[in-house]
Amino acid sequence: xxxxxxxxxxxxxxxxMVLLLTAFSLTVYILIQRxxxxxxxxxxxxxxxxxxxxxxxxxxxxxxEDVQQIPEFNDPKHQTYYQIWExxxxxxxxxxFLGTNDLPRLEASLNTAVFKVLNARNDPPQRAVGLKFLPRxxxxxxxxxxxxxxxxxxxLTVARGAGGLYSQLSLLRxxxxxxxxVTIALSVLIAAxxxxxxxxxxxxxxxxxxxxxxxxxxxxxxxxxxPDEILPIKNRLNDLLSRLEGAFKRERRFTADVxxxxxxxxxxxxxxxxxxxxxxxxxxxxxxxxxxxxxxxENMQKMVDNLLLLARLDAKxxxxxxxxxxxxxxVNTCWRPLSKEAIDHQITFDNSIDPEITCETDRQNxxxxxxxxxxxxxxxxxxxxxxxxxxxxxxxxxEITVSNTGCRLNSKQAAQAFACFWRGDSSRKDAGVHxxxxxxxxxRIIKALGGCTTVEVENGGIFKIHLTLPAK
Amino acid sequence: xxVLVIEDYRPLQQSLTKGLGEAGFAVDTTGxxxxxxxxxxxxxxxxxxxxxxxxxxxxxxxxxxxxxxxRQNHVLILTAKDTLQDRVTGLDYGADDYMVKPFEFRxxxxxxxxxxxxxYRKKNPQIKVKDLRIDLTAQRVWRGRNELDLTPRxxxxxxxxxxxxxxxxxxxxxxxHVYEFKSAASSNVVDVYIGYLRKKIEQPGRPLLIHTIRGxxxxxxxxx
Numbered sequence: 001x002x003x004x005x006x007x008x009x010x011x012x013x014x015x016x017m018v019l020l021l022t023a024f025s026l027t028v029y030i031l032i033q034r035x036x037x038x039x040x041x042x043x044x045x046x047x048x049x050x051x052x053x054x055x056x057x058x059x060x061x062x063x064x065e066d067v068q069q070i071p072e073f074n075d076p077k078h079q080t081y082y083q084i085w086e087x088x089x090x091x092x093x094x095x096x097f098l099g100t101n102d103l104p105r106l107e108a109s110l111n112t113a114v115f116k117v118l119n120a121r122n123d124p125p126q127r128a129v130g131l132k133f134l135p136r137x138x139x140x141x142x143x144x145x146x147x148x149x150x151x152x153x154x155x156l157t158v159a160r161g162a163g164g165l166y167s168q169l170s171l172l173r174x175x176x177x178x179x180x181x182v183t184i185a186l187s188v189l190i191a192a193x194x195x196x197x198x199x200x201x202x203x204x205x206x207x208x209x210x211x212x213x214x215x216x217x218x219x220x221x222x223x224x225x226x227p228d229e230i231l232p233i234k235n236r237l238n239d240l241l242s243r244l245e246g247a248f249k250r251e252r253r254f255t256a257d258v259x260x261x262x263x264x265x266x267x268x269x270x271x272x273x274x275x276x277x278x279x280x281x282x283x284x285x286x287x288x289x290x291x292x293x294x295x296x297x298e299n300m301q302k303m304v305d306n307l308l309l310l311a312r313l314d315a316k317x318x319x320x321x322x323x324x325x326x327x328x329x330x331v332n333t334c335w336r337p338l339s340k341e342a343i344d345h346q347i348t349f350d351n352s353i354d355p356e357i358t359c360e361t362d363r364q365n366x367x368x369x370x371x372x373x374x375x376x377x378x379x380x381x382x383x384x385x386x387x388x389x390x391x392x393x394x395x396x397x398x399e400i401t402v403s404n405t406g407c408r409l410n411s412k413q414a415a416q417a418f419a420c421f422w423r424g425d426s427s428r429k430d431a432g433v434h435x436x437x438x439x440x441x442x443x444r445i446i447k448a449l450g451g452c453t454t455v456e457v458e459n460g461g462i463f464k465i466h467l468t469l470p471a472k
Numbered sequence: 473x474x475v476l477v478i479e480d481y482r483p484l485q486q487s488l489t490k491g492l493g494e495a496g497f498a499v500d501t502t503g504x505x506x507x508x509x510x511x512x513x514x515x516x517x518x519x520x521x522x523x524x525x526x527x528x529x530x531x532x533x534x535x536x537x538x539x540x541x542x543r544q545n546h547v548l549i550l551t552a553k554d555t556l557q558d559r560v561t562g563l564d565y566g567a568d569d570y571m572v573k574p575f576e577f578r579x580x581x582x583x584x585x586x587x588x589x590x591x592y593r594k595k596n597p598q599i600k601v602k603d604l605r606i607d608l609t610a611q612r613v614w615r616g617r618n619e620l621d622l623t624p625r626x627x628x629x630x631x632x633x634x635x636x637x638x639x640x641x642x643x644x645x646x647x648x649h650v651y652e653f654k655s656a657a658s659s660n661v662v663d664v665y666i667g668y669l670r671k672k673i674e675q676p677g678r679p680l681l682i683h684t685i686r687g688x689x690x691x692x693x694x695x696x
Contacts, residue, residue: 166568259551260552260554261552262553263554263571263572263573263574264481264484264552265481265483265576265669266573267481267484267552267573267574267575268481268483268484268487268575269483269573269574270577271483271484271488271491271575271577272483272486272487272489274487274491274576274577274578275487275488275490275491275494275577278491278494278495278577279494292483292486292487295483296483
């Protein structure tokens with residue numbers, strides 16, 4: 001089966017036309033043939049009946065005098081012949097133009113006609129009608145007459161040349177065949193043209209799709225009028241383009257954000273190295289510069305690790321190990337590395353989570369979540385501020401809430417907290433150390449653990465992040 | 473020349489302060505936008521190096537505030553924002569130059585020097601005052617055919633006087649444009665360094681170059 005839609009449609013249309021035309025031609029031919037043959041046979045029968053009625057029985061003789069008056073039998077150009085048999089098969093009379101040929105005796109019931117086609121070897125075909133009849137009687141009583149007539153039942157065959165009829169039928173066949181052939185040939189051309197025109201919107205769409213560039217996915221398909229049948233395809237393609245455009249935009253934005261976040265540390269490393277190479281210095285200055293560069297590299301490495309973790313989470317390449325985790329204990333563990341910085345900024349920390357609350361989850365990844373949330377709280381809490389962790393267990397889930405004072409965001413800004421590289425810039429303490437990936441990671445890991453994350457800002461500048469996890 | 477660096481990324485801020493200081497600039501530094509605006513409005517800086525994404529007030533707001541208050545300081549935006557729109561916006565807000573991080577430190581120095589020359593309407597990177605020749609790029613000085621050995625502070629003082637050749641320069645101006653605020657504020661310091669400079673520049677048999685204008689300060693070269 002060809003894969004070309006156009007070829008399929010043309011073959012289908014032309015095939016259908018051939019079938020319909022064949023059926024139509026055959027029907028027309030059969031009807032006309034039947035009508036002509038019936039007409040011919042009716043005329044032949046009429047001639048035979050005239051012949052039969054012109055035969056008279058006179059005593060024991062049969063009078064054929066009237067037959068001589070029938071013009072069809074008196075002129076050979078009419079090609080009409082007869083032959084009459086007595087009941088015992090003796091030929092009683094025959095057309096003088098038959099020569100040495102005999103007509104077949106067609107057996108029929110009394111007063112019924114039998115038709116037959118006679119095909120002589122070298123002559124045109126003839127149609128014949130056979131008739132069994134009682135000739136007319138001139139004298140005698142009716143009973144005797146009837147008895148006598150019964151003895152004189154005659155069989156008559158009248159044949160007539162049907163060359164004209166069959167020539168007409170032959171001409172009709174050729175006419176129908178030629179007309180059908182021409183119609184089919186024309187239908188091939190018309191079908192090819194119509195299919196080509198009908199499929200042209202597909203070519204237009206294909207051209208428009210081919211014109212879509214990967215750097216300009218804002219293009220949409222089908223600005224011209226599109227047939228209803230193709231409209232769903234156009235709409236689905238445009239939906240696909242919209243999704244692709246969105247994905248590409250996010251990808252480009254993400255790449256730009258990553259590049260942007262790397263520019264500052266790279267500038268720091270480069271400036272540190274270049275400035276220290278402007279002159280010969282004491283070894284301690286070089287050591288200091290190298291330490292500075294190492295610190296920058298460590299921060300860059302942390303950012304790259306976070307990006308890698310995000311990518312792996314998106315690709316579902318992280319496996320989780322479930323175990324019973326005491327939340328209060330894990331929060332304290334995660335707080336320990338941050339306590340010094342909190343003390344430096346006179347920030348107090350209160351862990352109010354009930355020590356008995358447990359959760360069956362992946363300890364290592366929950367630790368990453370809590371570390372990021374607490375680090376974020378220390379980063380954005382005000383001097384002498386407060387950070388508080390609370391927890392509750394209900395309906396098969398546990399919820400940890402970490403809040404910090406000193407939030408300068410409104411609810412709308414806080415809702416962006418989970419976006420990659422988003423930071424509450426105005427409250428940043430240390431540019432370059434935090435690149436805005438922490439809460440994005442928190443959201444993705446929580447989701448992967450089967451939980452969810454929400455944030456809220458309360459009056460008085462209290463930022464709250466709620467972490468909900470399934471208890472089991 | 474006095475430069476203000478408003479940059480919140482600490483490692484870069486430190487390197488800029490160190491590098492510009494070693495290049496002979498008096499450098500003030502801050503990592504906070506609000507504080508940076510206060511510095512810029514409080515002093516007459518020759519060049520302000522301004523980051524855009526800052527805590528407190530962002531760089532563009534600082535620039536807008538400076539221009540709205542009629543400050544003519546030359547501002548060089550130094551930022552990680554690299555799109556054409558960012559550059560156009562920065563320059564349209566009134567910046568005099570725009571550099572994208574990471575950058576080459578030598579280029580930054582060259583651009584700052586160019587902005588300083590523009591501040592004092594000096595196109596030529598070499599200034600001649602009678603037989604005194606100052607190469608602003610190489611930071612070298614000749615009297616006649618003899619190259620003079622100046623300390624960075626002496627060179628900075630001479631460069632500032634040379635930029636304003638032919639006009640009296642007050643001690644306050646010298647203090648504000650040559651000395652860092654963290655050094656001890658004293659008019660004597662200026663006088664002492666003028667003394668050091670005279671000893672190295674003025675030579676017997678050659679015309680006097682540094683003149684004291686009573687009550688108005690010092691003047692390099694003749695009065696215009």
